[in-house]
Amino acid sequence: xxxxxxxxxxxxxxxxxxxxxxxxxxxxxxxxxxxxxxxxxxxxxxxxxxxxxxxxxxxxxxxxxxxxxxxxxxxxxxxxxxxxxxxxxxxxxxxxxxxxxxxxxxxxxxxxxxxxxxxxxxxxxxxxxxxxxxxxxxxxxxxxxxxxxxxxxxxxxxxxxxxxxxxxxxxxxxxxxxxxxxxxxxxxxxxxxxxxxxxxxxxxxxxxxxxxxxxxxxxxxxxxxxxxxxxxxxxxxxxxxxxxxxxxxxxxxxxxxxxxxxxxxxxxxxxxxxxxxxxxxxxxxxxxxxxxxxxxxxxxxxxxxxxxxxxxxxxxxxxxxxxxxxxxxxxxxxxxxxxxxxxxxxxxxxxxxxxxxxxxxxxxxxxxxxxxxxxxxxxxxxxxxxxxxxxxxxxxxxxxxxxxxxxxxxxxxxxxxxxxxxxxxxxxxxxxxxxxxxxxxxxxxxxxx
Numbered sequence: 502x503x504x505x506x507x508x509x510x511x512x513x514x515x516x517x518x519x520x521x522x523x524x525x526x527x528x529x530x531x532x533x534x535x536x537x538x539x540x541x542x543x544x545x546x547x548x549x550x551x552x553x554x555x556x557x558x559x560x561x562x563x564x565x566x567x568x569x570x571x572x573x574x575x576x577x578x579x580x581x582x583x584x585x586x587x588x589x590x591x592x593x594x595x596x597x598x599x600x601x602x603x604x605x606x607x608x609x610x611x612x613x614x615x616x617x618x619x620x621x622x623x624x625x626x627x628x629x630x631x632x633x634x635x636x637x638x639x640x641x642x643x644x645x646x647x648x649x650x651x652x653x654x655x656x657x658x659x660x661x662x663x664x665x666x667x668x669x670x671x672x673x674x675x676x677x678x679x680x681x682x683x684x685x686x687x688x689x690x691x692x693x694x695x696x697x698x699x700x701x702x703x704x705x706x707x708x709x710x711x712x713x714x715x716x717x718x719x720x721x722x723x724x725x726x727x728x729x730x731x732x733x734x735x736x737x738x739x740x741x742x743x744x745x746x747x748x749x750x751x752x753x754x755x756x757x758x759x760x761x762x763x764x765x766x767x768x769x770x771x772x773x774x775x776x777x778x779x780x781x782x783x784x785x786x787x788x789x790x791x792x793x794x795x796x797x798x799x800x801x802x803x804x805x806x807x808x809x810x811x812x813x814x815x816x817x818x819x820x821x822x823x824x825x826x827x828x829x830x831x832x833x834x835x836x837x838x839x840x841x842x843x844x845x846x847x848x849x850x851x852x853x854x855x856x857x858x859x860x861x862x863x864x865x866x867x868x869x870x871x872x873x874x875x876x877x878x879x880x881x882x883x884x885x886x887x888x889x890x891x892x893x894x895x896x897x898x899x900x901x902x903x904x905x906x907x908x909x910x911x912x913x914x915x916x917x918x919x920x921x922x923x924x925x926x927x928x929x930x931x932x933x934x935x936x937x938x939x940x941x942x943x944x945x946x947x948x949x950x
Contacts, residue, residue: 504615508745509927512615514899515579517923518752519589520553522578523571524939525906527554530574531810532687540567550601551936554910561598565701568594570694575832576814577756581749583863584625585634585792588750591645591696592617592652598701599656600932607929613655615747621648622746624718627736628729630863631792638728642677642692649700657708667703669713672724674699685811751889755830760793761820763868767881768824771872779826779842781874787817788855788869790862798852805847810835818850911941
């Protein structure tokens with residue numbers, strides 16, 4: 502049965518969005534130098550697989566690991582609200598690395614990516630996500646390992662039994678902790694790249710006949726029962742093949758935790774409507790769900806005093822302050838972590854649990870901003886943040902985001918060619934050609950520069 506046209510189109514958009522993140526993170530994320538040095542030390546820079554924005558070539562495992570880590574390094578990658586995860590970052594790099602290994606077409610890789618999204622999101626829904634989070638797990642990494650294995654296995658053309666083995670092997674590698682919140686650690690991005698590599702490794706082992714654990718997801722000691730207290734395994738299969746969770750995946754317009762985006766939307770609206778100056782703002786309250794409070798609101802003393810980029814990405818006070826002070830919240834906003842005006846705004850912004858917003862979770866990552874300025878109180882509630890499936894970005898907006906991330910690395914002309922190639926991925930006979938186009942030096946040679 503052919504995939505619905507709208508699903509294929511949305512998948513192409515999601516690949517474009519992720520590639521833009523990878524290219525910029527390769528050159529701009531503060532964790533990248535250490536990441537690349539470790540990759541070289543481990544022998545990953547000794548193959549023929551590509552990393553977006555990098556002229557070097559890597560082993561397939563190294564490429565999956567690096568692309569996956571870079572994809573999540575800006576925290577600007579796609580999100581699935583009900584699953585509380587970022588499905589693209591582990592899945593797409595695994596599928597592309599498998600595609601280069603197999604000499605696969607872009608159409609096969611795109612179909613595999615769609616399969617990987619479904620597995621990742623549906624496993625998260627079966628946990629369910631909130632209870633998994635409450636145990637301290639990071640579902641992008643934990644669930645993502647299974648989606649990455651499914652995607653790579655689909656590229657390799659594995660049988661049903663082989664896919665089951667791949668999932669059983671992924672079970673032994675599924676890991677991801679929220680402890681990164683304690684000190685702004687880079688492990689959040691690392692464990693997502695590791696999930697991409699884990700999935701590729703699992704599928705490769707299964708391809709070669711290596712036996713994985715049976716009933717990896719629903720078994721007595723399988724993923725769902727070990728990683729959450731009350732799983733519903735049957736939820737993973739609900740409406741499979743007719744309802745695509747990929748279509749419920751959102752794209753971020755701002756490079757920060759998705760739970761802050763409704764607040765940023767509301768803050769930007771209020772700033773524009775009221776023509777506010779920072780000194781006129783007396784107080785700001787951001788109402789969020791319990792899950793949102795965990796990530797962007799607690800503990801308040803830490804969220805109100807971010808010390809690094811990761812702290813800023815998970816600080817409701819910082820992202821709202823940046824939006825209110827500058828009228829924007831982009832990657833360059835993190836250069837303002839120690840800006841005097843931002844610092845003066847931070848104590849005025851507080852996060853709190855809101856029952857009405859909780860009622861929207863997990864279907865929506867909603868938020869409510871209550872702002873007091875000039876002696877008056879103004880309230881804006883955003884139920885569906887910009888970029889969500891019901892408020893999705895247009896192709897022009899996606900291209901603008903891509904250009905904003907990649908022009909500085911590849912140059913505007915080269916970046917536009919890469920965007921065109923990614924959006925035509927399903928007509929590419931060999932996906933390796935797409936990977937080469939994203940390497941700055943290789944792109945220059947191909948262009949005759």
